[in-house]
Amino acid sequence: MDRSEQAMTPLDPDYAARVRTSFGRQQAMTLLGAEMTEVEPGMTEIVLPFREELTQQHGYVHAGIITAIVDSACGYAALSLMPPGVGVLIIEFKVNLLNPAAGGRFVAWGQVVKPGRTIVVCTGRVVAERADGTQQTVALMQATMMVVRDRAAVSD
Amino acid sequence: MDRSEQAMTPLDPDYAARVRTSFGRQQAMTLLGAEMTEVEPGMTEIVLPFREELTQQHGYVHAGIITAIVDSACGYAALSLMPPGVGVLIIEFKVNLLNPAAGGRFVAWGQVVKPGRTIVVCTGRVVAERADGTQQTVALMQATMMVVRDRAAVSD
């Protein structure tokens, strides 16, 4: 998207380790069985294997669970660009559910599109991998984060 | 809200049982530990007790988990107004996270504000109950459902 418009330069040389360590503290991701598979400046990828425990009444993965992984992907995409000691808080997001979340594995990407001083805007996407090797987008997110300075509880 | 503008009349006399049965099939709600505590025409309430397994890196309940319960509350608010054999699919939602999801218990409400023929719009809210008995709104949702007729996989 607007990746070229603004530098996606990490201000913390250890951004990848910091993001992965923080992700490791998200107990909700452990409960769901999600793993962080990629971290780049302004982008992260999270993978969630299908499990029956994650489904809604029709047998698809619950929209809230799909939202949880792409929310984390977007939040950590933003965090990857923060200087040491500066955190981010998600303040809102919107999700369109494009197709039923059916498949063996779900891959979520978060991407910073506007790395502002106070507000960071991200887009996210979740793809379902089907048994036959095809992929289908199941969710599209547009999310807003707030940069948080000088608040110990929110520094990652 | 606009509750007065349009009749919130259940078209299925067994709407409450139908909603509760369908909720019981949402394995994701069982995994999270959520319970449906109230069903009225056009409104449902879901309660989620705090557990460490639900948290993100700062110790608050993960935004995606909070979203999951209010998404279910909105979806079932819509379903409560459907005639027998007619289902609903959530097509999109937007959530504002107003305060950190800290507390002993979280109560989510979904409320139909526009019960259309094809599209149903709901608003949702999640309140955190603190140890001292106070309450604070942690999330506000605006969501859109599609009414689904003649699709066996989506009738509840």
Place this chain on the structure above:
Amino acid sequence: MDRSEQAMTPLDPDYAARVRTSFGRQQAMTLLGAEMTEVEPGMTEIVLPFREELTQQHGYVHAGIITAIVDSACGYAALSLMPPGVGVLIIEFKVNLLNPAAGGRFVAWGQVVKPGRTIVVCTGRVVAERADGTQQTVALMQATMMVVRDRAAVSD
């Protein structure tokens, strides 16, 4: 809403005059023919009479025009609570269009639901007044503002 949860106390005794003066500088509102009809702490009301120049291809008022008045109503609801010299910037909103914008007059309300230190969240609503005296909600907004300190260009 959550009006009771947090005090809606104006920090500028001249909040109403300040809001009305700033609204008077919105040339877009003049172009559309919109008027600010009410200002209270945390709430404003804007009225737009129907004109053919505002319509889309089916003869209803264009969704963007409806959005413009409820966006202004929400922005000024937030501004009404700011201390002197502090401004607000809208960073995002979501709008559901519930019914066709047909009618002789449209009334938009913006209401602060979370007056935070950095982020202010508002909900908005637009009602169409029909010729027969009935009213119908045509749009529902959920919007996020950022509080802006020490930026001369954004103080109202």
Place this chain on the structure above:
Amino acid sequence: MDRSEQAMTPLDPDYAARVRTSFGRQQAMTLLGAEMTEVEPGMTEIVLPFREELTQQHGYVHAGIITAIVDSACGYAALSLMPPGVGVLIIEFKVNLLNPAAGGRFVAWGQVVKPGRTIVVCTGRVVAERADGTQQTVALMQATMMVVRDRAAVSD
């Protein structure tokens, strides 16, 4: 985005003329001074030159006006894929305002990302062209349309 996932095949050979004719009936676009500059299957482009009459209180183009052009761009992106006699209605959208709408000219694009049978999802973007020839994204939209069959008032 997902353009490759699903065919963006126009089902009406005269889609471009039909879209342009319908756009010509949007009196709101004439009032604003917007022009449709491109129509492709699943994509349209609309250009709006800066005018003082379009501004909010800080001298930037009003967020509602920016929303109006990208809303039209998304709606017509969806219409370009509809068979003859079938219309679309916008049911909701979310807009992030990334930068102040300052510039000599604003270019809005709407792009279908999911051309469903009942629901069409689009993303939109508005770029400001500055006097020095640079460009900056000012708004990002994620929007949902409903396909409308057999309703004379909504066929374009």
